Amino acid sequence: MDRATGITLRILRGHADLIILAVLILIVLPLMLDIFRLNLVGKYLTYAFVAVGIVLCWGYGGILSLGQGVFFGLGGYCMAMFLKLEASDPASTSIQSTPGIPDFMDWNQLTELPWFWEPFHSFAFTLFAVLAVPGILAFVVGLAMFKRRVGGVYFAIITQAVAAILSILIIGQQGYTGGVNGITDLKTLLGWDIRTDSARYALYFLNGALLLTVLVVARLIIGSKFGKLLVALRDREDRVRFSGYDVSNFKIFIFVVAAMMAAVGGAMFTLQVGFMSPSFVGVGPSIDMVVFAAVGGRMSPVGAVYGSLLVNWARTAFSESFPELWLLAMGAIFIGVVMLFPNGLAGMVDGMKGGFIRSTARLGGPTGASRGAPVPDQWPVGRPRAPTACERGALEPGGSVSVTGPSDHDLADRQGSLAH
């Protein structure tokens, strides 16, 4: 075997999980499912964009945001505003008292397009806004919180409040936002009817390709020194700060990246499903998105995709046959991933593989151990991972807390953010 083939093989093996996922999304599922089901899978995959961001923020950086639905929603709304304007041309809205504005505005006695809707006539601006609006909001929130060293629980609670605010605002201002129904009846994108089967296929593949791009970006970030710093500041924030890093900038950056990923998911949701509503923005849906990541494994971006697929598929399956059981199941999933499977699906796959193979396809992405000097076999391969339930004192019989080792980083979070 010549050298080049060797290197190619190694790269392939290092990213086997990503390649398998790509084959699944781009080849297997489209061949297996009819367009209705495939469109559904496409919808689930839009949540995976959020979940991948949560893995980066929470699994690696230790920053738990309970408001990721906000960014998903903002991305989705930006896209929906453009599509709605296109669907509201004067000809097709001629029966309204004010033709040329979206129908819900007319119902709410608006006679003029609000100023912030104007720029969404432009597709280029819309694409920019899909990333920029959530990105800027995340930057402002991140700047305000992280520069003042608010973290841990406080950050979670405040992002949750942001989610509550935005959903109340959207529902309350129906004249400008479509209210609780959201923005519906979206028809065409630059004249292209997005409701046809062929358009749905095209959008599904676009969505899949974007998701894989996001995964590659996530992998690049995790593999870089930045990725290691994220883990480092999750475990020992002070040590990172006293190694000469401005910790807050790192947190802001990853929070903005996660927000933008969520926003792309939101925009693709609007395109594939044909509407956007506040039901994706609020507190509940935002926390649900955390569980997609947790089910997949909080340290595994690829796992987050499987987690999103699995949980949402289960939700659909349950709602079709036993709707009353779904909340119970979802509740059990939340408790289960925290108490029993803190590393989620990825942890289970790793555990199974660990028996025979020294994990070649590392779910946490390529780490220094695989890129640096050759590693003798008997050394344990160090890769960033979430502390297991045992180590965190979860399974101690007495349940008493030992505030040592990796178990105390949550505590440190708490104190760190409390006192100065």
Added chain:
Amino acid sequence: MEGLTLEEFGAILVMQGFNGLSYFCVLLLMALGLAIIFGQMGVINMAHGEFLTIGAYATFLLSWLSEHYAPWFMPYYFLLAVLLGFAAAFAVGHLTELALIRHLYRRPLDSLLATWGLALIMQQGFRSLFGAREVSATLPDWLLGSWQPVSGIDIPLNGLFVMALTMLLTAGVLILTYRSRWGLQMRATTQNRVMAGAVGIDTQQVDRFTFALGCGIAGVAGAAFTTIGSTGPTSGSLYIVDTFLVVVFGGAQSMLGTVASAFSIAQASSILEFFMTGSMAKVSVLLTIIVILMMRPEGLFRANVRR
């Protein structure tokens, strides 16, 4: 605002302020329990609202039973309901601590997710038991009607009752914390868990009682809640975000701060609601809190200590 005399305007302000007081009572009772649990165990209990719901359903159940089987008991049932609400929430809280919470000490982010799961399960439980429709307890006659200190100002009696109940309970919690043996043990455990264990405090017992007590207080909040609104499976969860903001805004470990922040948040929302729509009032209050918290992340009250 035209057509209102200054007097009428003042009366409206007072009554609106009084409406805020009922909201303040529910917020305060919820936040007290939440703050104790967070301070003591580092656990974020997202299911705290569901313990309020337990208390509310307990009150409804008792009201329904009295109405149908013992009408003579109607005037008195509400007092028993307060106790029953407390007992039911306390008991469920005790079980929850045993089954779930004790594995989650000092892991606030994990506890947050697990208790959110618990909240979903409890909500479904309520729905299966009591149906999805909202129910209302029939209030005894003495809680209906209002008190008119001066003409033009009507202060509902149920609000007054809830006020009194809240003050009593808050005082009780303060006395328990600062004057009782349990309070001493709890404060010792909060400050230094290992040391508290070493000097013979059964920290596990203290934790379990503290968690159950916090839940019990939420149960009383539930009983109080039935006097101002009707109860549905998700009634309690509607309060959870507000309650957390109350706790954070008050400075996590200061009881005085919790009272002050519950008061200011409740009053601000109630008074703003008169000037704008309910949703905008809520948005303005939440936004203001967030902005203040960004400038002063440690909350209103905080001890200046070395890390």
Added chain:
Amino acid sequence: MDKRIVLAVEDLGVTFDGFKAVDGVNLYVEQDEMRVVIGPNGAGKTTLLDLICGRTRASSGSIRFLDRELTQIPEYRRVRLGVGRKFQNPSIYESLTVLENLEVSYPRGRTVFGSLAFKRTPEVLQRIEEVAAMVYLGDLLQVAAETLSHGQMQWLEIGMLLMQEPQLLMLDEPVAGMSVSERQATAELLQRICKGRSVVVIEHDMDFVRSIAHRVTVLHQGKVLAEGSMAKVQADPRVVEVYLGH
């Protein structure tokens, strides 16, 4: 000939809720000097290091490092100027390998985009191996840091500081929890690393202090009680009274 003063702390004080944890402290540390700070519990030793590295803000006084005033500078900039600090409990990144621990401490790629673009070049690797060998971890580069012994974790943290090539190295109880042979090895390590820089050590173990200290500063109730050679300090009756006599 007088050596250059690297660190000049003057009239430094900090108050927590009316309690003066550090109260009017003066401290001058020279180039190549190894200074040990001792004192009973609660004397303000750790707080003094916290003040110098910026973990705690000073209420009064000045801290000059290589003729630059530090008190108003954020902590990460103080590190970049050359102030390194080891914490009392070994503070390392458990879930990374020894190599990654050292790599993350390498003083390049310290901004967000810098760290994204950072490449593990041969120079970086060479520097890591050099430092790892110095702190007795040369054979353990690929090991996950959480599997190290307590003493090795202390060394690793010292190694992480050395990666940054600080001019001033502050170590809070570097031999706590170490075996006798590890203590000896640490003493040798410290002797070696104080060449070309200044080192401030907080330590309780008097034998260890005797084996490394050039000069000793005794803190008591936030104030400097005595200063000088170990012999001189030990002979001081006030020091015997508050500290050594116990």
